[in-house]
Amino acid sequence: MIGRLNHVAIAVPDLDAAAAQYRDTLGATVGAPQDEPDHGVTVVFIELPNTKIELLHPLGDASPIHGFLEKNPAGGIHHMCYEVADILAARDRLTSAGARVLGDGEPKIGAHGKPVLFLHPKDFNGALIELEQV
Template sequence: MIGRLNHVAIAVSDMEAAVAVYRDTLGADVSEKVAQPDHGVSTVFINLPNTKIELLEPLGENSPILKFLEKNPSGGIHHVCYEVEDILAARDKLLAQGARVIGDGEPKIGAHGKPVLFLHPKDFLGTLTELEQA
């Protein structure tokens, strides 16, 4: 069912410092910072030859990554995102197997403009797992 690894997301408290790590220290290709007010984060993408790293910085007082950064003040890997061909079919298959989808179960439009769902870390090896329609 799952296809490509679309991205690995790393939450950071200081995007400028994070960009310096990937652009200057690790010598990677780094996108511009984009505010995603609907998601409560700003994003920068590290473009690798085969996938992307998504750097997430909190935006606003209700950012969904604030709690994670309180627990992990230096930042840390926040989630992985796999592509699926049909997100509704994937959701229904997962629910039928007893896996939990976060929220109301309806896909939202993610940072790439495509439908996404988040799966419960307790059902997926302690790993917050996003599915994105390819």
């Protein structure tokens, strides 16, 4: 059911410093910061040959990243995103197996303009997993 690893997201306390580190020290291809007000984040995408890294920084007081950075002031790996062909079929298969979907269970339009869902970390080995329909 799951396909490619679309991206790994890292929450960072200083977006400019993290982007500069990936560009200058790690030598990766780093995009420009993009505000995503619907998601409460500013993101920087790093293009690797086979997948993407998404640097996440809080945008606005209600950002879901604030709590994570309070617990992890240096930042940390926040979530990973698997691609699926049919997000409703994936959701139904997972919930039938007893897994929980975050929020109201309906897909939202994610930062890439495609339907996404987040799965409960406690049901997936402590890892926050995003599913994205591609």
